[in-house]
Amino acid sequence: MTRLDTFFIALGLLMASIPSVMAVLVMPRFRETFDSFGAELPFLTRVVADHPAITLALPILVALVALAWPNKAQRGVVSLALGAVFAVLGPIVLVVAAYLPIWQLGAAIGP
Numbered sequence: 001m002t003r004l005d006t007f008f009i010a011l012g013l014l015m016a017s018i019p020s021v022m023a024v025l026v027m028p029r030f031r032e033t034f035d036s037f038g039a040e041l042p043f044l045t046r047v048v049a050d051h052p053a054i055t056l057a058l059p060i061l062v063a064l065v066a067l068a069w070p071n072k073a074q075r076g077v078v079s080l081a082l083g084a085v086f087a088v089l090g091p092i093v094l095v096v097a098a099y100l101p102i103w104q105l106g107a108a109i110g111p
Helices: 003-037 043-050 052-068 072-109
Strands: none
Touching: 003 043, 003 052, 003 072, 043 052, 043 072, 052 072
């Protein structure tokens, strides 16, 4: 494995950790707000709020890909690409999960 592959894998792991850090640090604060609503939370919001550590699976998946990808020459690039996908999609899912109850409450109140 070259130094560039090692760098790509490390960068992929770092990027995949972004949603994990966001979930663990931010979602407990949203949970307090959600509890004050008194309404039942949507499934996605409940899963993310009750189990924010589930996002730790993202960097683990990048590490598994780095170890098990069949073509050794592509492991670094594939790990980097997967980490980039997680770094983009993870925060989007977390934002949707965090604001879904608020959007549903707003829709229930209506114009």
